[in-house]
Amino acid sequence: MARPVRFNIHPIKADVKDNISIVDMPEGYTGEGFFTTQLSSVVGLARKNSLWPLPFATSCCGIEFMATMASHYDLARFGAERLAFSPRQCDLLMVMGTIAKKMGPIVKQVYLQMAEPRWVMAVGACASSGGIFDTYSVLQGIDQVVPVDVYVPGCPPRPEAILDGFMKIQELVGQESVRRRNGEQYKALLGTYGIQ
């Protein structure tokens, strides 16, 4: 007997024939054989479900990220299966762990090597604010060197918190206008970091 086809969009409803919910469908107009919407919505939908993270893990929070990637939590469910350590292939920089001041320029260099559009997530107290290491050698938050989109609190944050942060990034990505990166406001933001 053929196995029933299951969709992972909504597992409970998917078991009911003709009752599959397309949760991410953008707003628009539907008619007989057509659907119209904004270009930004379609691009945002594609981008948010195909993020390629670059894990910049320096210490304990990186271990939580490994759990987030593993089968139990499975970050791949969100379209982020493809991790890469090549900045030019990635669009989401995930900084996890204590960042020493000496490493600040390296974080910035990795950020600069990523193509636009790019997003940044500070995972854990250390990456967000220096955490418990209020010392001469530790950077008190990576937002001193690169702009951060989402901060995930915790020391360490549990994988659920990392997933929650990732979903917040997806919200931002999905709602971002295709023109934002060319805007004066964005250029001014990068200017505050000395980035042209």
Ligand code: SF4
């Ligand atoms: S926030 Fe806590 S768990 Fe994460 S890197 Fe810092 S000390 Fe380690």
